Amino acid sequence: MDLDYFNEHGYFIEENVFSTAECDEFIEASKKLESYVKGIHYPQMMPHRTDALYLKALRKPQVVASIAQAVGGTPVGLQTEFFYCKPGTKGFGRHQDNFFVEAPIGAFASAWCALTDVAVENGALIVWPGSHKEGLLPVQKATGQKDEKQDPNANNEETVIPSHYKPINVAVKKGSVVYIHALLVHGSNSNTSKDKWRQVLLNTYIRKGEKFRPGNYAKREPVEL
Secondary structure, eight states, X not given: OOHHHHHHHSEEEEOSSSOHHHHHHHHHHXXXXXXXXXXXXXXXXXXXXXXXXXXHHHTOHHHHHHHHHHHTSOEEEEEEEEEOOOTTOOOOOSBOTHHHHOOOTTSEEEEXXXXXXXXXXXXXXXXXXXXXXXXXXXXXXXXXXXXXXXXXXXXXXXXOOOTTOOOEXXXXXXXXXXXXXXXXXXXXXXXXXXXXXXXXXXXXXXXXXXXXXOOTTTXXXXXXX
């Protein structure tokens, strides 16, 4: 983790965190999760509660070490979510993670783990570098249609961003991790490819002992690492 870069831009990319074999194992295991079995392919919340493989991913030492830098102390796990993002899935609207979690500033961060190559066409992240410095920004009701293949919170509200922040797409290779500040405005592109799924495992963490909002949908609980 380049902490200076993370603090300046609100995100940081580490490559080759997960091996090809690990990524393939996570994807194969995802075919046993409820969302896949039902053929809906909406993001599966908290897979670490039903499959120890995802708990192992949450505890990945390299990730935990980087997160400890990001949150300035000993972290605990808070949430996992597996995104299938099959072709045709709508992107996640622009948001700040702490809008949902309500953690103290600087105590919460996420690790967005790419399990396949991710480009704009199959749903790359969109980030607004530096926007985390604004604190929690206002939101407005999103006007687009919802997508049953996307997280139910994905397109309810959208963050209102000051015009001087410009979005960039974040294309990453399989096995890379994008560390995301809790207040960085980000979203994702829709998957417009014909045959490229964009499987991602999202792990979120908070500094141990800090308060947070459990959430009606996520039902977050601290996980010792």
